[in-house]
Amino acid sequence: MTQTVVRAQADPRPVPAPDDVTRFYWEAAANHRLVLQRCQTCHKMQYPPEICCVHCQAEEFEVARTSGRGVVYSYSVVDRPLHAGFVDALPYVVALVELDDQPGLRILTNLVDVPAGTPLSCGLPVEVTFEERGPVTLPQFRLLRSPS
């Protein structure tokens, strides 16, 4: 069996295209910070970013850094190709993470760095980490290491 050296290809997975509403989020991610819009009127945070507050409809936000901690609200393990860009990424875990910062505040993410055979369940504590994908940085979540 001969070994073949394969040149690293560009990551084929799609990346976000930031716009005027979302740019702050991706720019903060590039600096390894998970930030969200926080309404200056009702002080609730929201995800994904919107042009106004979905809780009280006010239009002024501050950019709030989150704790980066939460729990797995739900998850699905994808082990068959649903998109050409993810063929080499299988299997992967899509999760909704509920952040500790606010009840019901959920982020869609992947669970990354999950060792094979690790049992998953809703409620597991997780923390944010950051994935470099081409020119973009994506917030991701990993299982919180239990204190030893």
Add this chain to the structure above:
Amino acid sequence: MSTLAREVAVVGVGYSELSRTGEPNPNTLALAAAKNALSDAGVTKTDIDGIFEYKFGPESPGAQDMARLLGVPDLAAFADIFPSGPSGVAGALAGVMAVASGACETVLVFRCLTRAAGHQGGVASGPDAISGRDQFLTPYGYLGGILVLLGLKKQRWMAEYGRPEEDFGHIAINARRWSALNPRAVMRDELTMDDYLSSRMVADPLRVLDCDYPVNGAVATVITTAERAADLRQRPVLVDAMAYGTGRGADWIFDTDFLYGGAIDCANRLWRRSSVTLADVDVAQLYDGFTPVTVAWIEALGACGRGEFGDWVGDGSRLAPGGDFPLNTAGGQLAEGRLHGIGFLNEAVLQLRGQCQDRQVPDARVAVVTSGVYPQCGAMVLTTV
């Protein structure tokens, strides 16, 4: 008396042939369903003054296409409802509103689907840079139409209520119990719980037997005033109540109520408007694009409380022929084939007319129909005299 401005009746139902193979022309399918519905009702193309249909894209002709192919001289109201409505019943709900308001007298509604358009499990491709709301979804592999979403919904339901997968299996098994009695259904073999639990994962924990079955086919319905219905061919089926619902935070994944979306608001609105209650319902036709959707509707309609479906359903026999809650008597989209909602409406009509032969629910006089779910809820109560 309904709460509609004019009393409305469903007077005609029609189907094309449903097939599991081939690539039939969508116009051929839709036209066949429409002609069958008109013939069933005993109306002609010149009676039609409104057409409403639900579509994703080129898998279906539009309202004007249908008017041209059918030879309808003019339309007083029409709409192509692109896929943010309560699935295919969106067209029927629009048709009911058009007739109730007086905008139209007799409307044709339809949904046409092809396997190629309806199959969400294939390998997609797309742009490398994702804009809009999808920039927070697609880069994370949230794909397959809504397959991954339904994996998340099913997982959360089981975790929140501490229930096993078998609860969803009862919906899948029930579909085949009824489809065995429906010659039109494409999937008619019996299913066991072992079959369900050993079926392959599409987005773990969502199994292939949680998903409806794509077919080539079209289904159509004719709706008119109750007054006019009295002179037509079939026993009139009256629209007792109709409702939409989105729920708070209207969204498929970031909705406030992740397990039900707008289903509870929609069901509560429906019952407030209805002259009957769930206890009066003889037959239920509840959307089953995925089994968690049906479970959500059963709970939302009030058959049992949130999370109580597993205890309520027992061994599943209450949903089956002879049970006290006959559910999806044509086999639903899981077994008759994915017709995006209007299949449920037409089956309810056939049951209330007493025309379902081997699968007829005795003395069925009240039916509830739901379509879509989460932020795209629609529902109707149908009655006959």
